[in-house]
Amino acid sequence: MQTITNDNWLLTVGTFLPLVGVLFMMFIPASDERTHKQIGIVTAAATTAIGVLTLFRFDFGHSDQxxxxxxxxxxxxxxxxxxxxxxxxSLPLYFLSMVVTLLVMIYTWDNMPDAGNPKSFIILMLVLQVxxxxxxxxxxxxxxxxxxxxxxxxxxxxxxxxxxxxxxxxSLKFFLYTMFGSALMLVAFLALFFQTGAESFSFAHLMEAGALIDRNVQIWIFAGMFVGFAVKVPMFPFHTWLPDAHTQAPTQGSVILAAILLKLGTYGFVRIAIPMLPQGAKAWAPVIGILAVIGIIYGALGCLAQTDMKRLIAFSSVAHMGFVMLGISTLTDFGINAALFGMVAHGLITGMLFFVAGSVKHRYHTLEISRLSGLLIQMPRLGWILGFAAMASLGLPGLAGFWGEFPAILSAYSPNFGLSEALFRTLMVIAAVGTVFAAGYLLWLYQRTAFGRPNPEFEQHAHAVGAGVNDDHHGADIHDVTRIEWLAWTPFLIAIVVFGVYPQLMFKVMDPAVSALVERVGAGIP
Amino acid sequence: MIAALLAQAWSAPTIDWHAIAPELVLIVGINLVLLIDLWLDDARKWAMATLTGFVLLGAVIPVVTLAVLGGDVRDAIFDGRYVIDEYALILKALFLLVGYVVVLMSQNELEEGGYYQGEFYVLLLVSILGMVMMASSRDLMSVFVALELLSIPAYMMAAWRKRDVKSNEAGVKYYLLGVFASGVLLYGMSLLYGTTGTTKLVDIGRALSGDLSGMQVLAVVFVISGFAFKISAVPFHTWAPDTYEGAPTPVTAFLSVASKAAGFVALLTVLYLGLYGAEEVHGPFIWAMAALTMTVGNVVALRQTNIVRMLAYSSVSQGGFILMPLAVMSTSAAESALRAVVIYLLIYAFSNLGAFAVIIAVARKTRSGEISSFGGLMSYAPGLGVLMTIFLASLAGIPPLGIWIAKLQAFRALIDAGSNAAYVLALIAAVNTVIAAGYYMRVLRQIWMSPVPDGDTTRITAPSSIWLALGISAGGTVLLGVLPGLVLRFADLPDLTGALGL
Structure with a gap:
């Protein structure tokens, strides 16, 4: 594999820069909350600046190297x-992680979760970013x-x-699930290392040598990696940690989880499991495809059954990641491109939805769908943003979500490397039905929360403190989108539109790398 | 007869003084501490800790010079039965450093408790001398002598709080089971000597090839069982939780790190040099022991409410992980296995000592060993909270903190061996990693997420010696996790036969 070794300091600095901020914050007392928030924003902004520089220095003509x-x-x-x-x-995801951290950091300025202590909170976010x-x-x-x-x-x-x-x-469920996955993954990594002659752990070497491993061994090693990455994605039988984690996490945590963390799993499939173990990937592809489609339908049905807005969005993640995995499982250039696009799009859209959910919670102190209504009347701008994100999420053409889902479904029409067409076309049809469900649960959510008259329980609370009979509201202050929220959200909204209108922007960066990858996989399958 | 003996010209053996300098420093130090303690009045007993610290650091100096200067293996003294090589040196350094940290941790505990300080430090030094000797022993005799030298003072140290019933129980239990184990070990050794005609491990190794006689099989099983008591492997672990809970906390730290490591060193040396021919006997035996040890230790640890008991069981289960590479040692991956064990012992020492140091610091305020007493630690002592997070996360094996690389090496050794048994053990270990994370996280949950019990948020005042101990432990845990190359180099023994003095 050819490599370009220009500006070799750029990635190291971009990755570890947040630790500099952590170092500063360690010596500032926790009571100085403003300073901590400032350092957090400055550090994240500096990191993003390095990210922008990386974009400029990146040689887009050789994005396969x-x-x-x-x-x-x-x-x-x-x-x-x-x-x-x-x-x-990796470029889009690398940059996305920086931007998301910055925007989340900005959002934190006004919206520190109830437990307080911004020092620890921001330090943890910066470490997370590394x-x-x-x-x-x-x-x-x-x-x-x-x-x-x-x-x-x-x-x-x-x-x-x-x-x-x-x-x-x-949190414990999240931790133990992931830990279990990574323990098996580690065993698989080591098995791969020794099966390739124990020479090196470098990706380039393992991609060359891994393809030569005996087919049965490849299948076993792939199984180990599959569990590790599938927990992270999460795929259908391993997904149960996700609704709990997403629902309970603070807004910032949900956004980062949805936008970046889940992508580590799918990225692992694309970058590690599939190119290093082509025959294992081919053997597992139908399983991945079937589980992905089960995830799509199951996630959608789960959404329809939810009464909590945030939990609904969490279940919709299961469905969306199902589309991503379906694209990957076809092993086609087209499908993997769609999957990568879907990863970024889902990150932006679901991240946005979690932001909105967080702000709704902040104002109403509840996310019970049945108690919310008339957002469009009480907070027209927030209501519109929710509508926009919901449309993007259900895959409306012209917004980013479409380019993740539609090509993924399409790619299942003709899977690569002699995978069963009958099976994948069946999957394609079921996945297409899944998009209808998606429209169903998202529109239903929107209809119930945004339309209609505002719930009387929340009317005019800002001015009627003490008058409420319901002790569930803590002096709810219903106000529309604040300036900080605009600041944190606008880049998301713009990106959703830009990538929706001109998806080529991302496809042309990814495609050379993806087709090189698919070619490599093809070479490894006899 | 006598005439014949006299007829042989007797010449004094040439003694390589430099090679045994660490032991000599310790011996001189022990006598110094003992003597000075006699002349010191009670008000100045604090000086004993400082002196002991200096003795230990003094003993490190020749270890360093030997490592820097001596490229060759020094085995001329005592006919290859006492060898100074890289393997021995790195372990000696480990034991001395652990000893130093334990001194730092016990200083205030002893001073404030009004215990017998001088005697305590003498015993500690004697025990460390035994460990330092263990690292070099290559003969059944010297292994056994070193083992007793390190164990007997430890029995007394475990019972140091003599007005406390639990401490007495700790000491008695440890003593009785320890002596029993020594008996079993000695019996196995005598059988080995009887059937092979030598006590030198290398010669035993040569003699124990091919088909083993029934007596030799028995000997191997007995020897391993004897060591299994020392390293508290299941089913020989029953003394550990009671002893750990009852003993003064610094002693517990000492037992669970140094004493255990010494047991592993002995087992490693004997297995590697003497018993490699008996693979069919000890392979499955250690395999079963490793699987049982990590599983039982973990499952019982889940149920503990006392933090010291929890760490005791966690240390049992960590022992299972350290045993793991030994189970596949003789097949093909001997080198990986040996390296994995040494690395694990080194890094485990830092993290575990650190965890105990935090417990000591917190218990100064709460006077309690319950896990719930750690509630809300982050809110009033964030420094200690973060440190405990580092140590426990390291013990759980989360990169980039110390033990991840040790666990990686252990897994690596297993998968390097490549047999089905090894893969099954690797899977058992993987599941156990998750169970272990369960109880480590429970403590972290108390520290980060629970309210402070009784709302008592007075500051924790820990003496500077504890902070120094914490600093050394945390530094080691983080540094070795990020740059494991620093110690992996020492454990990389390309010419293993030379390294162990074959």
């Missing part, structure tokens, strides 16, 4: 190196594993300390 490539010694004894690089597959960005640049299996695990503890604490009522249960 690893750029800013660094390969230096790390743990020589176990033959693991500090190997990093960025190509068309893990996320690192996972996308790692080109060495052990390095990837380390970054992949770094995100675990900060997220555990974010959910467990700043989350909702059931936070402790949800």
């Amino acid at each position: 690893l750029q800013f490539f660094v390969d230096s010694e790390w743990i020589t004894v176990i033959k693991s190196n500090y190997t990093i690089g960025l190509d068309g597959i 893990g996320m960005a690192g996972s996308f640049i790692a080109q060495d299996l052990i390095l990837f594993f380390v970054f992949f695990e770094v995100v675990l503890l900060p997220m555990y604490f974010m959910i467990g300390v700043w989350g909702g009522d059931d936070r402790q249960y949800a």
Whole structure:
């Protein structure tokens, strides 16, 4: 694999810069909350600035090659190196992680979760950012594993300390599920390492040598990785941690979880499991496809049954990630492109929906769908944003969500490498039905919450403190979108429209890398 | 007869003083501490801790010079039965460092409790001397002597709070089971000597090839069982939780780190040099022991409400992980296995000591060992809270904190062996990693998420020595996790036969 070694400091700085902010914050007392928030924003902004610089320096003509490539010694004894690089597959996700962290940081300015203590909260978010960005640049299996695990503890604490009522249960469930997945994943990684002659953990080497492993062994190793990544995605039988974690997490946590963390799983499939074990991937593809479609339908039905707005959005994540996995399971250039696009689009859209849910919760102190109504009357702008995000989420053409779902469904028409057409076309039809469900639950949600008259229980609360009979509202202050919220949300909204109208912007970056990848997989399948 | 003996010209053996300098420093130090303690009045007993610390650091100096200067293996003294090589040096350094941290941790505990300080430090130094000797022992005799030298003082240290019934129980239990284990071990050793005609491990290794006699099988089983008591492997672990809970906390830290490591070192040396021919016997035996140890230790730890007991069971289960590579040691992956064990012992020491140091610091305020007493620690002592998070997350094996690399190495050794048994054990270990995370997270949940019990948020005042102990432990845990190459280098013994003095 050819690599480009220009500006080799860029990725390291971009990844570890948040730690500088952490270092500063450690020496500032926790009571100085404003300073902590400022440092958080400045650090995230500086990181994003490096990200923008990365975009400028990226050679888009060679997006199938690893750029800013660094390969230096790390743990020589176990033959693991500090190997990093960025190509068309990882660039969008790498940049997205930076932007999301910045916007979440801005959102935190006004919307610190109830538990308080912004110092710890912001430090955890910055550490989280290191893990996320690192996972996308790692080109060495052990390095990837380390970054992949770094995100675990900060997220555990974010959910467990700043989350909702059931936070402790949800955080532990999240932690143990992921831990279980990564333990099996690690065993699979090591098995892959020894089966390829114990020479190196670098992706490039493993992609070449992995394809030569005996088919049955590949299937077993793929099984280990499958569990690890499928928990993270999450795919159907491993998804049960997600609704709890999403619902209980603070808004910031939900947004990061939806926008970036889930993508670590799908990214792992595309970057590691499939190219390194082509025959294993082919053997597993039907299973992945079937589970993905079960996820689509199951997630949609789950949505229809929810009474809590945030939980509904969480279940819709299961369905959306089902589309992504369906695209991947076809092993086609088209399908994987769609999957990668779907990852970014889902990150933007679901992230936006969680933001809205957080703001609704902030104002009404409830997310019970049955108690909410008439958002459009009480808060027209917030209501419109909710509508916009819901339309994007159900895959309205012209918005980003469409380009993740539609091509993924289409790609199932003719799966690659002789996978059963009958099976995948059946899956295609079921997945298409899933989009109808998606329209159903999202429109129903919108209809119930945004239309109609405002619930009398929330009318004019801002001025009637003490008059309420219901002790569920704590002096609810119903106001429309604030300036900080606009600041944090506008980039999301713009990106959803831009990628919806001109998807080529992302496809042309990803496609060379994806077709190189598919070609490699094809070479490994006899 | 006598005439014949006299006829042989007797010449004094050349003694490599430099090679045994660490032991000599310790011996001189022990006598110094003992003597000075006699002349010191009670008000100045605090000086004993400082002196002991200096003795331990003093003993590190020759270890360092040996590592820097001596490229060759020094085995001329005592006919290859006492060997100074890289393997021995890194472990000696570990034992001395652990000893130093334990001194830091016990200082205030002893001073404020009004215990017998001078005697305590003498016993501690003697025990460490035994460990330092263990690292070099390559003969059944010296292994056994070193083992007793390190165990007997530990029995007394466990019962140090002599007016406390639990502490007495701890000491007696430890003593009785320990002595029983020594008996079993000695019996196995005598059988080994009887059937092979030598006590030198290398020669035993050569003699124990091919078909084993029934007596030799019995000998191998007995020897391993004897060591299994020391490393508290299931089903020989029953003493550990009671002893750990009853003993003074610094002693518990010492037992669960140093004493256990010494047991592993002995087992490792004996297995690697002497018993490799008996693979069919000890392979399945250790396999079963490792699987049982990690599982039972974990499952019982889940139910504990006392933090020291929980750490005791967690240390039992960590022992299972350390045993894991030994189960596949002799097949093909001996090198990976040996390296994995050494690395695990090194890193585990830092994290576990650190966790105990936090417990000591917190207990100074709460006077309680219950997990619930850690409630809300983050809100009034964020420094200690973060440190405990680092130590427990490391014990749970989360990168980039210390133990992840040790666990990785253990898994690596298993998968390197590549047999089906090894893969099954790896899967059992993977599941156990998750169970272990369950109880470590429970403590973290108290620290981060629970309210402060009784709303008592007075500050925790920990003496500087505890902070130093915490600093060393945290530094080691984080640094070795991020840059494991620093110690992996030492455990990378390309020419293993030379390293162990074959």
